[in-house]
Amino acid sequence: MSKVLPTPAKRILPSKEATLFKELLTLYETRQLKKGLKTSDQILKKFPEHGETICMKGLILTHMGKREEGIDLVKKGVRLDLTSHICWHVFGLIQKGEKNYEEALKSYTQALRFDKENLNILRDAAQLQTQLRLFEPLVETWYTLLRIRPTLRQHWIALAVAHHLNGNLADARKTLEHYQRTLKNVPDYDIEHSETLLYHIHLLEEMGEFSEALSLLDVNAKSRAIVDRTAIMETRGKSFRAYQRFADHAWRVLIEHNPDCYDYYRGYLSNQGISLDTPSTDALSILRQFSSQLPKAAAPRRLALNIASRDDFRELVKPYLLAGLTKGVPSLFVDIKALYADDSKRQIVEEIVEAARADFSPDSTSPSSSASASADVEPTTYLWTLYFLAQHHSYLGRPKQALEAIELALNHTPTLPELHTAKARTLKRAGDPFGAARCVDEARLLDGQDRFLNTKCGKYLLRAGLVDEASAIFGLFTKKDAASPGTDLEDMQSLLYLIEEGDAHHRNGKPNLALKKYLAVQKIFNEVEDDQYDFHGYNLRKFTLNIYMKLVKWEDRLRSHPAYVHAALAASRIYVAVHDDPSIIIAASSSTQLTDAEKKAKKKAKKAAQKVQEEAKKGPAPSANEDKGLEVTPPKDDDPEGIKLISVADPLERAAKLLQPLESLAAENIDAWIAVYDVAVRRKKLLQAVKALNRARALQAEHPELHVRLVHFRQTIQALPQSPPAPIGPVVSQALTQLLPEELALETYNGQYLQRHSSVPRAVLAAAQVAKALGAPIQEIEEITFGTLRDDCVLDIPLGLNVVKFLTSIKSERLDEYKAACDARFEFSTVFKPTADLEVLKKRAQVGEEAKADDNTTL
Structure with missing residues (x-):
């Protein structure tokens, strides 16, 4: 037996204070925080160095909004009693509240050293282990809990799930079988038991034991132990793979149950060895039969068109x-x-x-x-x-x-919003974002209560660079007491808004504000990742095991979401640009200086906001037992212009942190590897840079951006004062030789690339960028760039804008010539017009009376 450590004398309280301490614990658990604070002060009057009481007081203060004072007290309490499981548990709770899960788990581990069988600490530790994906220790934790309380159903299920997450499917199956043998007098239509049985069946399917899964399904379906009838039919269709005739019947029942579910038709055909991804006369014949049998179903008729x-x-x-x-x-x-x-x-x-x-x-x-x-x-x-x-x-x-x-349709029915949005989409694709915004605003005015149309109008205004006008539109449906419509949309985690406004600021030349929006997207994904913590315990308590397993897998690939990929790439490019040219920070800072009119407007808005806050304060007073710490009040934004974000001392380190998840979750995205290279080569991480180039080359060897980076990498290595030491040096040299042969001159390499891809505009622009990097005369660079206007080059508007940006960066005297050529090529575009004309078009795109007044302005 393990030796029980004696209780330190300084922890022992007299009878009266010991009773008060128990009451303190109860008051905290029932969230009676003010009473708990008074009780802790009563104990500390007589015993000012009682570590456990100090920790509890600190924990209560953190929940009352005094986080810094509370954390200091907790740390002091831990120092005063290093062998108290209560002190370590409280310290773990504090660290968990700060999302510092690794340190919180260490604190729980320390607490368990002094109280090995504390159920609360063990359960909290299990949740942290799941959050951190430490599945082996998770199995041990749940095994300990099961040994302490073998009669608790949740412990059996949790152990099975832990084995499953750890990849031990056989052990998970054994645990479930043991659990089911312990059950007695299960009531009819027990949802929790039904979910457990379905989880057991899905586990058998994952193991490939289809006959056993089918047997277990049939037995429990007949006894009505499984409540979800749709799940029974779907599982039966999947598990009948060895018995095609029965499987056909199962899928037919599902199709009759929901004739517009594409997955049921795919399952039926897949069971017969037919794929809907390739043309097939057999599949077409089957879908035609379903169309005749189910005349109101659109799914079989639509699927037939694919094949x-x-x-x-x-x-x-x-x-x-x-x-x-x-x-x-x-x-x-x-x-x-x-x-x-x-x-x-x-x-x-x-x-x-x-x-x-x-x-x-x-x-x-x-x-x-x-x-x-x-x-x-x-x-x-x-x-x-x-x-x-x-x-x-x-x-x-x-x-x-x-x-x-569209004009014919508008003459027919001018009040149909869909026609105006279709016209807007056409103008957007044709290169007229201002006209597109104006058309969507006309659609919005036809139905002012339609949130979709208002949202679409705001989005198109952002695409036109009219951020303030878009904010006014979004403000029609956001909270009136919010600091701004953007703040409310950020609180609601609107990824669409954050991405679009970030892109708008970037196009408007405000990288500081763009970076602020992109990092807000990252913050949302961090919050989503943190939110899963509560579900680790909730799903086990509610026995929603099947959806929980899907949740864990989805969370593991959370940052493969397109919004995160877009924001991470855009933010990393801004950080790289700031590293290369620190004057961007100075330009951003100077652009935030307000004119007198803007200062007055800002002061007026501040007064209005203060008035709203004062009115809000007149509401009902908070209850004395309210736990203010559970809903943390949003901190004041001390960097509204994003200057502090863009002025960080370590932009490359922050960019690397943003891109790190993409190396595994967006491994097929060549833009991600290009961004990884840009950051790695500037951080002097040459092996990582080589890896990124190799991965990009494996995806698309002739990609224009890869061509630019290969030349850049050769120049970077050549510019080093001395070769990298072994073992890095030989590896980098060998990799570079494979990527770009050493005997091939860069000018020759660029010329050959341009010759191979002279009809690809992106490649032509890449060749011009390389020519600039190699120090070619500006006339030569311009000549290469104007190759994008050749008749055999399929130039589009976004790439044309990139070329304009490049010509601007090299201060080309032929910039206006190129813009005029693009303006002539794209008949309906406006983005290539002179700056003065663009200002007029912006005014036309603005919503409201001012725009109508300018309606007759001519270009």
């Missing part, structure tokens, strides 16, 4: 399109645009809808067979046909035809 060949496709898509146009389905184009990957299918769709347009037109005198099915065609059918064609032409980069169709 139909040319002739079959024409036969199937025609009734599908005409039905959608006749019913007036606004999302019809969004539904079928994925088929445009096949040029022949795209052409067939265009032919059918153009024919329908001619037939449905009010001016039509000889309707063809497409309209003959309905003698009296609804007037709206022609409208929705025009709407479809407008989206069709816009998607294919034909703004002229798209706008013609």
